[in-house]
Amino acid sequence: MKNILKCIGAFFITIAALWVLLILTSLIPNGKIRTNMFGSAEQYNGADPFYQSAGRNSVTDNYADVILLNVLWNIKSDDAFVSSLDTKYYDGDDGVMDRGENYGLFSAVFEDTPPNTDYSRYWHGSVIFIRPLMLLGDVRVVKLAGIIFTLLFLIIDCIMLIKRRQSFAAAALVISFLAVQMYNIRLSLEYMPTVLICLGMLPFFVCLEKRGDVPLSVLSVICGTMTAFFDFLTTETLTILIPLIIIMMGRKNEGRFEGFKRELVTSAKCGVSWVCAYLCTFLVKWTAASIVTGENKFIAAISSAEVRVNGEAEELSPVMQMIFAPLANISAMFGGYERVSPANIIAGLFITVTLSAGIFFIFRRGEKGSGKGFAWLMLVLGFVPYLRYIVLNNHSYLHEFFTYRAQAASVLALMGAVWFYTFGAPLPEKKGRKVRRK
Numbered sequence: 221m222k223n224i225l226k227c228i229g230a231f232f233i234t235i236a237a238l239w240v241l242l243i244l245t246s247l248i249p250n251g252k253i254r255t256n257m258f259g260s261a262e263q264y265n266g267a268d269p270f271y272q273s274a275g276r277n278s279v280t281d282n283y284a285d286v287i288l289l290n291v292l293w294n295i296k297s298d299d300a301f302v303s304s305l306d307t308k309y310y311d312g313d314d315g316v317m318d319r320g321e322n323y324g325l326f327s328a329v330f331e332d333t334p335p336n337t338d339y340s341r342y343w344h345g346s347v348i349f350i351r352p353l354m355l356l357g358d359v360r361v362v363k364l365a366g367i368i369f370t371l372l373f374l375i376i377d378c379i380m381l382i383k384r385r386q387s388f389a390a391a392a393l394v395i396s397f398l399a400v401q402m403y404n405i406r407l408s409l410e411y412m413p414t415v416l417i418c419l420g421m422l423p424f425f426v427c428l429e430k431r432g433d434v435p436l437s438v439l440s441v442i443c444g445t446m447t448a449f450f451d452f453l454t455t456e457t458l459t460i461l462i463p464l465i466i467i468m469m470g471r472k473n474e475g476r477f478e479g480f481k482r483e484l485v486t487s488a489k490c491g492v493s494w495v496c497a498y499l500c501t502f503l504v505k506w507t508a509a510s511i512v513t514g515e516n517k518f519i520a521a522i523s524s525a526e527v528r529v530n531g532e533a534e535e536l537s538p539v540m541q542m543i544f545a546p547l548a549n550i551s552a553m554f555g556g557y558e559r560v561s562p563a564n565i566i567a568g569l570f571i572t573v574t575l576s577a578g579i580f581f582i583f584r585r586g587e588k589g590s591g592k593g594f595a596w597l598m599l600v601l602g603f604v605p606y607l608r609y610i611v612l613n614n615h616s617y618l619h620e621f622f623t624y625r626a627q628a629a630s631v632l633a634l635m636g637a638v639w640f641y642t643f644g645a646p647l648p649e650k651k652g653r654k655v656r657r658k
Contacts, residue, residue, distance in 0.1 A: 223434050230438045231497050234445040235504055238345060239304075245348045246300035250293060252355060254329075259358035260289055261329040264322045270621075275555040277401045279621035281408040284452055286325040287339065288409055289359070292347045293328050294335045305509040307344055308335035340509045341521035343501070345449035346413055359409070366412040370405065373419035380423055381466070388639055389469040393462070396632035400553055400625045411622055413450035417443065418458045425463035426470065433486050436467075440490040444497030453528070453615065454622050457605055460494040461629035465601055469636050472594050480593035487601060528615035536617070545613040545620070546606045552624035559620060576634065580642045591641035602633030 250257070269283035290309035310333045312324030319327075327333040353362045374394070381390035397403075405411035421443050428435040440460060447459045464487050471477040502521070509517040530538055544560055551561045554568030605626040609616040616623050 223437070226434065227437055227441045227493055227497075230441045231445055231500060234442050234497075235449065235501055238343075238348070238446070238449050241348045242304050242343070242345060243300045245351050246295045246304050247297050248351050248355070249297045253351065256354045256356075256358040256361075257289070257293060257329050260354075261326045263359060264289075265326045267322060269320070269322065272621075275557050276552040276559065276621045277555060277624065278404060278407070281410060281622060283321055284410040285359070285408055286321045288344065288346065288350070288452070290321070290325045290328050290335075291339055291344050292350055292354075293325075295344075295347060302512050304347075305340065305505070306513045307338075307340045307342070307509075309337055309339055310335045311337045338517075338520060340505070340517050341502070341524055342452060343449045343505050345446075346409065350409065362409060363406055363412075366409070366416070367403075367406040370402075370412065370415055370419065373416065373422075377419055377422050380426065381470075384426070384470065386466075386470050386473055389466055389473070389636075392469075392632055392635040392639070393466065396628045396635065399631045400628045402625060402628065405625075408622070410452045410454060411625075413452075414447060414455045414458050415625075417446050417450065418462045421446075421459065422463050422466060425467055429467045429470070433489055436486065436490050437493040439463075440493040441497040444494035445501050447494075448498045448501035453612075454619075455626040455628075456498070457608055457626050458629055460491060461601055461604055461626075462632065464490055465598065465629060465632050465636060468594065468597060468601075469640075472591070472636075472640050477594055480596050483593075483597055484600065487597070491604075528612050531614035538613075541617055542610050542613045545616040546609040548617050548620035549605075549609055549624040549627065552620045553627050559617070572634075576638045579638055584642050591637075595637040595641040598633040598637035602630040602637075605630050 264282055264286045267282050269281075271280040271282060272278060273280070287309055291307050294308050294310075295303045309321075310324045310328045312319040312321055312327065313336070324333075328335070349365075350362050353365055374397070378390040378394065381387070381393070402415060405415055421439065425436065425439055428439065443459045443463070447456050468477065468483060468487075471483070477483060506517045506521050509515075536544060547565060548560050550568065551559070551565050554561075554564040556564035608626065609623070
């Protein structure tokens with residue numbers, strides 16, 4: 221019970237701190253950022269909502285960005301508390317003609333057109349950073365800052381891992397990000413939050429994991445809360461899976477891996493903590509928004525969630541959509557130009573299987589069975605993104621051009637499984653352990 225209370229306390233402290241930051245940054249008057257918002261609105265005006273420059277992994281999501289900026293503009297400094305909860309935007313429909321969301325942002329900024337669309341199902345937490353950055357420049361500055369901090373966090377993480385003699389984990393982290401073209405998060409504001417949370421929180425997981433399962437569960441709660449607060453439902457599983465996989469790699473590398481069952485329990489504790497915090501963060505938003513507005517915000521939010529789970533797309537049956545959702549994300553990772561490109565899927569999987577099997581059979585030299593339990597755990601963790609695609613099949617199928625990046629965790633897990641099962645690693649320590657595992 222004491223440990224559960226620690227997690228509950230971490231949740232409320234985290235969401236309270238984030239909420240306060242959202243209100244404080246919303247106190248920056250629109251007049252202070254008007255010029256740079258003008259410049260941003262002009263860039264999006266007339267642009268394709270979803271611009272595809274090459275394969276599906278190169279799609280720029282202007283649609284989500286203009287909504288986010290529109291919401292930001294309609295969070296008023298003179299009523300920051302209420303408007304940060306009752307988030308709305310103008311969708312470009314004046315009742316006579318629907319000109320689209322790009323025009324909606326342009327009209328909201330240039331003509332002060334009032335909002336007409338409720339969007340309170342999300343926290344829109346990235347406003348905390350975007351609004352202050354708008355004091356310095358337009359949306360290009362915000363995107364540049366996002367990619368700079370992503371690279372900075374990645375470099376810090378790699379240096380930390382190398383200093384801990386986990387060079388393989390550092391290299392695998394970089395390769396897994398390259399495998400899903402993570403550099404393309406520069407194309408859209410909504411692509412960045414989960415990557416920044418993942419890389420920013422990773423050092424805390426690595427540094428505190430020897431203190432036992434409770435600190436990991438608390439960190440998972442913080443991570444889940446931050447993910448729901450900042451994210452637009454993109455690659456949310458990255459923020460828990462990448463840290464867990466890196467932790468398990470470190471334990472295996474140092475001979476502290478306690479076997480499949482024991483480490484699966486640890487992973488499950490962290491996963492459940494993350495999921496509970498993630499879902500409760502949404503519940504807090506809907507509850508708070510309902511209280512301050514006197515409207516039932518749960519109806520629209522739950523309806524939207526149902527669509528993302530079982531809504532039908534392009535005349536696909538629910539069963540076929542569950543099948544095609546993972547395939548679409550695999551296709552995007554391997555550079556498919558269409559939503560589901562069989563040639564890219566087959567070629568990509570063939571190369572992956574051939575390369576993994578080749579490494580195993582050519583270089584296999586570790587103690588027999590020493591990496592089997594670890595490999596199984598990696599496969600379980602690596603499967604989670606595909607489980608997410610199946611559960612939220614409508615959303616994962618229609619938005620595969622950004623949800624596919626969650627497979628960075630799958631790539632990292634596969635690399636870990638192949639590496640340690642092929643080359644072996646120290647067996648679990650029997651004596652002199654200083655690690656507290658509760």
